[in-house]
Amino acid sequence: MSALLNIANLSVCFPLAFGLMDIFSPRRERHLRVLEDVSLDLGQGETLGLVGESGSGKTTLARAVLGLVPRSAGDIAFDGEMIVGRSEGAFRTMRRKAAMMFQDPVASLSPRLKVGTLLVEPFIIHGEPVASRRETAERLLALVGLPAAFAERYPHELSGGQARRVGVARALALNPRMVLADEPTAGLDVSVQGDILNLMTRLKGEFGLSYIVVTHDLALVRHVSDRLAIMYLGRLVELGPTADVFRAPRHPYTRALLDAEPIPDPRRRREDLAIEGEIPSILNRPSGCEFHTRCRFARESCRNEAPDFTQDASGSAVRCHYPLE
Amino acid sequence: MTDPLLSVQGLSVNFRTPHGFVHALRNVDMQASAGEVIGIVGESGCGKSTLASAIANLLPGNAGIAAGRIRFRDNDVLRLDADAQRRLRGREIAMVFQDPMTAFSPVLTIGQQLIEFQHQMTGIGKAEKRQRAEAMLVRVGISDARLRLDGFPHEMSGGMRQRVAIAAALLMNPSLLIADEPTTALDVTLEAQIIHLLRALRRDYNGAIVIVSHQLGVIAELCDRVYVMYAGEVVELAPIDDIFHRPRHPYTQALLDCDPARLNQRGAVLPTIAGEIPDLTALPDGCVFAPRCSFADDRCRVPQVLTYVSDAHAARCHRVQP
Amino acid sequence: MSSAVEPRTLPEAGRARGGALRKALANPMGALGLAIVTTIVVLALFADALAPYDPLKIDVLHKLEGPSAAHWAGTDNLGRDTLSRIIYGARVALGVACISIGLAMFVGLLLGLVAGYGPRWLDGVLVLFFDSLSALPMIMFSLAVITVLGPGTGTLILVISLVSIPGYARLVRAQTLALKRSDFITAERSLDAGPARIILIHLLPNVVGPLIILASMDIPVVIMLEAGLSFLGLGVRPPTPSWGSILYDGYNALRSSTTLVIAGGLPLVLATLGFTFLGEALRDGLDPKLQRRGQR
Numbered sequence: 001m002s003a004l005l006n007i008a009n010l011s012v013c014f015p016l017a018f019g020l021m022d023i024f025s026p027r028r029e030r031h032l033r034v035l036e037d038v039s040l041d042l043g044q045g046e047t048l049g050l051v052g053e054s055g056s057g058k059t060t061l062a063r064a065v066l067g068l069v070p071r072s073a074g075d076i077a078f079d080g081e082m083i084v085g086r087s088e089g090a091f092r093t094m095r096r097k098a099a100m101m102f103q104d105p106v107a108s109l110s111p112r113l114k115v116g117t118l119l120v121e122p123f124i125i126h127g128e129p130v131a132s133r134r135e136t137a138e139r140l141l142a143l144v145g146l147p148a149a150f151a152e153r154y155p156h157e158l159s160g161g162q163a164r165r166v167g168v169a170r171a172l173a174l175n176p177r178m179v180l181a182d183e184p185t186a187g188l189d190v191s192v193q194g195d196i197l198n199l200m201t202r203l204k205g206e207f208g209l210s211y212i213v214v215t216h217d218l219a220l221v222r223h224v225s226d227r228l229a230i231m232y233l234g235r236l237v238e239l240g241p242t243a244d245v246f247r248a249p250r251h252p253y254t255r256a257l258l259d260a261e262p263i264p265d266p267r268r269r270r271e272d273l274a275i276e277g278e279i280p281s282i283l284n285r286p287s288g289c290e291f292h293t294r295c296r297f298a299r300e301s302c303r304n305e306a307p308d309f310t311q312d313a314s315g316s317a318v319r320c321h322y323p324l325e
Numbered sequence: 326m327t328d329p330l331l332s333v334q335g336l337s338v339n340f341r342t343p344h345g346f347v348h349a350l351r352n353v354d355m356q357a358s359a360g361e362v363i364g365i366v367g368e369s370g371c372g373k374s375t376l377a378s379a380i381a382n383l384l385p386g387n388a389g390i391a392a393g394r395i396r397f398r399d400n401d402v403l404r405l406d407a408d409a410q411r412r413l414r415g416r417e418i419a420m421v422f423q424d425p426m427t428a429f430s431p432v433l434t435i436g437q438q439l440i441e442f443q444h445q446m447t448g449i450g451k452a453e454k455r456q457r458a459e460a461m462l463v464r465v466g467i468s469d470a471r472l473r474l475d476g477f478p479h480e481m482s483g484g485m486r487q488r489v490a491i492a493a494a495l496l497m498n499p500s501l502l503i504a505d506e507p508t509t510a511l512d513v514t515l516e517a518q519i520i521h522l523l524r525a526l527r528r529d530y531n532g533a534i535v536i537v538s539h540q541l542g543v544i545a546e547l548c549d550r551v552y553v554m555y556a557g558e559v560v561e562l563a564p565i566d567d568i569f570h571r572p573r574h575p576y577t578q579a580l581l582d583c584d585p586a587r588l589n590q591r592g593a594v595l596p597t598i599a600g601e602i603p604d605l606t607a608l609p610d611g612c613v614f615a616p617r618c619s620f621a622d623d624r625c626r627v628p629q630v631l632t633y634v635s636d637a638h639a640a641r642c643h644r645v646q647p
Numbered sequence: 648m649s650s651a652v653e654p655r656t657l658p659e660a661g662r663a664r665g666g667a668l669r670k671a672l673a674n675p676m677g678a679l680g681l682a683i684v685t686t687i688v689v690l691a692l693f694a695d696a697l698a699p700y701d702p703l704k705i706d707v708l709h710k711l712e713g714p715s716a717a718h719w720a721g722t723d724n725l726g727r728d729t730l731s732r733i734i735y736g737a738r739v740a741l742g743v744a745c746i747s748i749g750l751a752m753f754v755g756l757l758l759g760l761v762a763g764y765g766p767r768w769l770d771g772v773l774v775l776f777f778d779s780l781s782a783l784p785m786i787m788f789s790l791a792v793i794t795v796l797g798p799g800t801g802t803l804i805l806v807i808s809l810v811s812i813p814g815y816a817r818l819v820r821a822q823t824l825a826l827k828r829s830d831f832i833t834a835e836r837s838l839d840a841g842p843a844r845i846i847l848i849h850l851l852p853n854v855v856g857p858l859i860i861l862a863s864m865d866i867p868v869v870i871m872l873e874a875g876l877s878f879l880g881l882g883v884r885p886p887t888p889s890w891g892s893i894l895y896d897g898y899n900a901l902r903s904s905t906t907l908v909i910a911g912g913l914p915l916v917l918a919t920l921g922f923t924f925l926g927e928a929l930r931d932g933l934d935p936k937l938q939r940r941g942q943r
Contacts, residue, residue, distance in 0.1 A: 053513065054512050063833070068833055068837055088839075088841075092839055102833070104830050107831060108830040108833070110831045110835065110849045111853065112853060189369055190583050191597055194595030194597035195597050216513060217585075219586035222591065223588065257513060259517075260517035261517075261542065262516065262517070262520060262540065262542030262543050262545065263545060263546075264542045264544075264545045264581070266545045266566050270517070274514065275514045275517070275518075278482050279482070
């Protein structure tokens with residue numbers, strides 16, 4: 001099966017600066033290991049949901065895929081080509097065929113440029129000829145349902161929803177194969193977040209896009225993604241078709257996440273606690289299976305041995321010694 | 326029925342801005358009695374945070390009370406002088422804010438700050454205040470409380486800081502606790518813990534709790550009665566079960582329909598409410614939700630009143646028959 | 648429609664500057680500053696028309712006279728009309744200030760951007776360069792440069808520029824370092840924008856604002872600098888009138904006449920006050936935090 005994107009053993013690691021105080025109290029970790037050994041595929045026309053809480057590394061993974069954050073290990077292959085090296089140049093082709101939508105839509109637009117200029121910029125950067133800048137900008141705005149007049153506005157003159165749409169338009173400027181969306185509904189009211197997701201779905205059908213959607217909102221990701229990848233402390237802990245993961249989660253953390261989500265129905269209140277404790281700091285990773293400190297099913301072996309990310313025949317995987325049935 | 330502890334009557338609040346007067350709250354009525362947990366739910370621009378700030382007397386400088394009163398016990402809160410307001414706020418009304426990161430001063434220890442929060446408790450010494458602080462930290466589920474007292478806020482995670490913020494609020498034994506989006510900034514597993522904590526605390530807390538949130542799930546988990554707000558007005562008020570299972574106002578119904586957690590089928594299209602919230606500086610006559618309402622008709626052109634369908638359930642819509 | 652529901656005002660990039668000028672004028676100090684600065688600019692620009700006499704015309708018979716109908720500010724030690732010298736001195740002061748600050752800003756902007764956005768090793772080298780330059784004691788540095796290049800206005804401008812560059816470069820570098828991590832810069836990188844594009848199109852316009860404010864606050868400082876160096880004979884060469892050289896002549900002639908010293912010192916004091924008042928009023932006007940409070 002030719003996957004559109006193939007990530008193998010990707011790790012991202014930042015060295016921590018050695019300060020004077022480290023002479024007196026040496027830290028255990030000299031590196032900030034944000035992503036550890038992540039492997040996954042994205043198929044053509046697929047939407048993959050990347051789910052996790054703070055410190056899970058999901059945003060870093062999306063950025064590493066585009067080379068915005070240098071990887072310390074692992075391979076990335078996109079559209080049949082391996083990305084060789086870590087330099088900005090290595091990602092040139094990828095950045096032409098893949099685009100990113102950022103979490104804060106207004107902050108991700110250069111504040112002194114007009115929307116029209118921002119929309120045409122991808123063409124200029126990649127040397128694509130543009131017959132009429134104005135027409136191109138208007139076409140892209142129409143694609144996302146914004147009036148042509150918006151080309152004259154500055155980013156701070158846009159509402160959150162409007163800026164998101166501009167972000168979508170900009171991402172689609174060069175007809176990418178893949179779009180990475182970082183929290184596409186962050187800051188949007190419930191009554192309008194459907195707008196942006198419906199737009200993304202429609203465009204997916206029209207242009208044959210594949211998406212990676214990074215989010216912490218499980219209820220939402222259930223409706224937009226085909227497959228789910230759950231992350232904890234920089235590692236993948238579960239991977240599988242969305243419906244399966246929701247129906248029968250195999251990793252205790254996935255189970256806890258699903259249980260923790262508050263249900264908008266007073267008749268279905270959760271009386272017991274889904275999960276205790278806090279997310280450990282990545283500077284102080286637990287031994288063995290890194291989830292064992294909060295897992296209600298943890299056993300002795302969980303503390304001592306780190307489980308592998310075992311994939312089964314259907315491509316689903318779980319990182320657990322004793323996956324739930 | 327006992328007299329409500331808190332009674333907001335006909336409250337209207339404006340903000341003076343360069344764009345004009347923003348009518349953030351219009352003729353809002355609300356009550357909370359001791360032992361109740363009230364939920365105020367709505368989306369951006371509905372005025373829920375303004376209402377919470379008004380009750381705690383924390384409105385910004387450009388806010389003006391256009392009409393109405395807030396009665397707390399027997400005091401008319403808005404008409405007290407500055408000193409009396411401060412005393413009320415410190416002793417009787419406590420607030421927990423959305424952002425646990427900025428709730429505390431970074432240069433003082435947690436212990437110092439928790440002791441400082443008790444400054445209105447004359448008659449007990451510093452040692453006793455410290456003990457109370459420690460006990461409260463234990464009560465909100467912080468292990469090694471004694472160590473934490475000597476630590477600084479930046480040494481704690483967001484979830485822990487929110488717990489400490491709740492502890493700080495409860496230290497004064499307030500009669501009214503207001504929580505403005507208490508879990509919005511937290512990860513879902515921590516959110517569940519805070520919800521669990523609030524539920525446990527409620528059991529031996531005698532006062533009233535008001536929870537402001539845009540998340541229906543949080544409201545459903547914690548509240549007894551709910552006020553639904555839209556564009557500065559209360560559009561529906563009801564006991565918790567009625568709101569979620571027998572909503573009468575079109576906005577409430579539409580809002581519930583949009584919540585992805587309530588959708589059973591994975592459809593091709595997610596439901597939304599068409600249109601945008603109205604410009605609060607230039608409000609239309611008549612029902613403020615009518616432009617976006619699928620049931621709108623000519624009768625919506627006049628201002629709508631709250632119609633009661635039962636003792637405790639009312640909706641601001643002419644379609645509602647008592 | 649932007650979210651007019653929130654009581655906070657949206658920052659308005661372009662409009663802010665016009666509004667700032669209005670606010671500066673509303674402030675009495677700002678208005679006074681603007682008046683003084685305008686006067687000096689007018690004097691500098693129209694010196695030829697405004698000066699009653701040729702500032703270089705020597706008339707030894709009428710040296711060191713006090714103020715009179717013929718010479719409103721008296722004459723200096725060589726009989727030249729002091730008022731005319733003051734007026735032409737404005738041209739020197741402003742000219743040296745604008746050119747040297749302009750040069751320093753240009754170089755500082757580029758170096759600061761490169762230091763902030765470029766590779767770490769380049770940043771290290773540049774910061775070392777800035778630190779070294781600012782560690783030099785200015786007088787000694789001027790002497791050294793003069794020894795090599797000879798004294799004169801050109802050397803003066805060079806010295807002042809070099810000495811001012813580190814301050815501007817450091818400011819720009821700090822701004823750049825902060826902005827480097829912004830979402831919009833990451834977004835541009837995700838579109839594969841190269842460093843040149845990012846620096847010139849996306850970073851430069853956003854760092855130039857504080858730089859302009861700093862530079863405008865520097866004008867009175869540079870005027871003083873020029874005066875000081877001219878006083879020491881390291882600045883503009885006589886007979887070109889400079890407020891500093893008038894001060895020097897006055898200092899030497901103090902036993903005979905106090906007018907000259909005052910004539911040299913007063914414009915300096917007024918210029919410094921005027922530019923400082925105006926600069927501070929403008930800066931307050933542009934400060935977004937003060938804008939947001941709404942009241943004042």
